[in-house]
Amino acid sequence: MELLCLEMDTVLRARPDPNLLYDDRVLQSLLTIEERFLPQCSYFKCVQKDIQPFMRRMVATWMLEVCEEQKCEEEVFPLAMNYLDRFLAVVRTRKCNLQLLGAVCMFLASKLKETRPLTAEKLCIYTDNSIKPQELLEWELVVLGKLKWNLAAVTPNDFIEHIMRKLPLPKEKLTLIRKHVQTFIALCATDFNFAMYPPSMIATGSFGAAICGLQLDDGDQSLLGDNLTDLLAKITNTEVDCLKACQEQIERVLVSSLREGRQQQQQHQEPAGPRNKALDELDQSSTPTDVRDINL
Amino acid sequence: MAMTSTESDGLRVGGEDVDVKRRSGPVRRNLFGPVDHQQLQQDFQRLLCMSVEVANKRWNFDFQRDRPAQGCIEWEELRCQDVPAFYRNCVVKSGLGHRAAAPGGGAAVSSQRQEYLEITAMETYRSCKPEKRVAPSGALKRKQATIPDFFAVKKKRSLQYKGPSRQ
Numbered sequence: 296m297e298l299l300c301l302e303m304d305t306v307l308r309a310r311p312d313p314n315l316l317y318d319d320r321v322l323q324s325l326l327t328i329e330e331r332f333l334p335q336c337s338y339f340k341c342v343q344k345d346i347q348p349f350m351r352r353m354v355a356t357w358m359l360e361v362c363e364e365q366k367c368e369e370e371v372f373p374l375a376m377n378y379l380d381r382f383l384a385v386v387r388t389r390k391c392n393l394q395l396l397g398a399v400c401m402f403l404a405s406k407l408k409e410t411r412p413l414t415a416e417k418l419c420i421y422t423d424n425s426i427k428p429q430e431l432l433e434w435e436l437v438v439l440g441k442l443k444w445n446l447a448a449v450t451p452n453d454f455i456e457h458i459m460r461k462l463p464l465p466k467e468k469l470t471l472i473r474k475h476v477q478t479f480i481a482l483c484a485t486d487f488n489f490a491m492y493p494p495s496m497i498a499t500g501s502f503g504a505a506i507c508g509l510q511l512d513d514g515d516q517s518l519l520g521d522n523l524t525d526l527l528a529k530i531t532n533t534e535v536d537c538l539k540a541c542q543e544q545i546e547r548v549l550v551s552s553l554r555e556g557r558q559q560q561q562q563h564q565e566p567a568g569p570r571n572k573a574l575d576e577l578d579q580s581s582t583p584t585d586v587r588d589i590n591l
Numbered sequence: 592m593a594m595t596s597t598e599s600d601g602l603r604v605g606g607e608d609v610d611v612k613r614r615s616g617p618v619r620r621n622l623f624g625p626v627d628h629q630q631l632q633q634d635f636q637r638l639l640c641m642s643v644e645v646a647n648k649r650w651n652f653d654f655q656r657d658r659p660a661q662g663c664i665e666w667e668e669l670r671c672q673d674v675p676a677f678y679r680n681c682v683v684k685s686g687l688g689h690r691a692a693a694p695g696g697g698a699a700v701s702s703q704r705q706e707y708l709e710i711t712a713m714e715t716y717r718s719c720k721p722e723k724r725v726a727p728s729g730a731l732k733r734k735q736a737t738i739p740d741f742f743a744v745k746k747k748r749s750l751q752y753k754g755p756s757r758q
Contacts, residue, residue, distance in 0.1 A: 354622060360618040391627060392626065395626065423619050425621040426631075433639075
C-alpha cells in the first residue's frame with residue numbers, strides 16, 4: 296500500500312487560547328511561581344572559578360545565533376539561558392565545557408518548546424564538531440538531574456500576551472511591539488545582570504523600553520512615561536521604582552551594545568588580514584547578535 | 592523618516608534608531624578551544640555518580656543494584672502482574688519485515704533484520720504508605736507514595752550504558 300504524506304514543511308502552531316490568556320488566574324499563577332526558577336546565586340562570585348562573565352556573553356551570543364539561524368521558537372533561547380544559569384549556579388564548570396553546556400541547554404529547551412526540536416547532531420555541528428552527539432546526550436542527563444527535571448521554567452516571554460492585552464495599544468502596531476519586546480527580552484538574556492531578575496520584571500521592563508522607543512505615546516496619555524510605568528507595574532504587581540530601574544538598565548544595555556557594535560564595525564572595516572583566535576573570541580564576546588552591526 | 596524606521600524591525604532607544612543587522616560571520620564555531628574528551632568523560636561520570644548517590648539516599652533505594660535499602664521509606668515487593676502493563680517485561684519488535692531492503696539492494700541487507708528494544712523490569716517495588724509507619728506528626732507528609740511508585744520500575748541498563756550501543 297502506498298502511503299501519501301500531505302504534511303507540509305511548515306510548523307503547525309496552536310492558536311492563542313483565550314481560556315489561558317483572558318483568565319487572570321493564569322497571570323497570577325505565573326507571578327507566584329516565577330521565582331522558583333531563578334538561579335540560586337550570583338554564581339561568578341560563589342561557584343565558578345574558570346568561567347568569567349564575558350564567557351557567558353560569548354556562549355549566549357552563540358546560542359542566540361544558533362536559535363535564530365534554526366528559526367527556533369522565540370522562547371527557546373531565554374529558556375535555554377535559564378537552564379544554563381541554573382546549572383552554573385550549582386555546578387562548577389570548566390571553561391572548555393561551557394559551549395557543550397550551552398548546546399545541551401538549547402537541546403532541552405527546544406525539545407520542550409518545539410514541535411520539531413533541534414537534533415543533537417545539528418547542535419554538535421554548530422560547535423564546529425568540538426563535541427560529539429554521545430557527549431551531548433550524556434550531559435543532557437547530568438543537566439536534567441541538576442535542574443531536578445524542572446524544565447517548564449517561567450520565562451519573560453510567558454508574560455508577553457498577558458501584558459499586551461492589558462495595555463491600550465493600537466491594534467495595527469501589536470506585531471511590531473511584540474517583535475520589539477521579544478528582542479529586548481533576548482537582549483536581557485545575553486546579559487548576566489538580568490539573570491537574577493524575575494521574568495515578569497524583564498517582560499514589563501521590555502514593554503516599557505519598546506513602547507518608549509517606538510514613541511507610541513503620541514495618541515494616548517496613558518502610554519506616556521510615568522503613566523506607562525504605573526500601568527505596567529500594576530499589571531505585574533511590581534514596584535514602580537524597581538520597574539523604572541529595570542527599564543533604564545535595559546536601555547543602558549542596549550546603548551552599550553550599540554557602542555561596542557559600532558566599534559566592531561570600525562574594526563571590521565579595517566583591512567582584512569588573517570585574524571587570530573584571541574581577536575575572534577574578543578569579537579564574539581562583546582555583543583548580542585541583534586545589535587551586532589549597528590547603524591545609528 | 593521617523594515613520595519608516597518605526598515600521599522597521601530596528602529598535603529605538605531614547606529616540607534614536609537602532610538598525611538591527613545580522614552578523615556576517617559563521618554561526619558554526621568553536622568558542623573556547625579544544626575539548627578534553629577524556630576529562631569530559633571523567634566529569635560526566637563523577638556528576639552522574641553523584642546524582643545517583645543523591646537519588647539512592649533520597650529514596651533509600653539502591654538504583655545500581657535495583658534493591659531497596661534501609662531508610663525511612665519502606666519498599667514492598669510487587670508481582671509483575673500488579674503493575675500497569677507499560678512497566679512489565681516486554682520485547683518490542685520493530686521492522687517485522689515490512690521495512691525490507693530497498694529495491695535492488697544487495698543480498699547482504701537482510702530483510703529479516705529486526706531490532707529489539709528491550710525494556711526490562713527486573714523486580715517491581717512499591718513504597719508503603721508512610722501513614723502506616725510514621726507517627727502522625729505530618730513530618731513526612733510530602734513523602735506520599737506517588738513518586739516512589741513511579742520510581743519503582745526501572746530500565747535495567749539505564750545506568751550502565753556507555754558504549755555507542757544506546758544511540
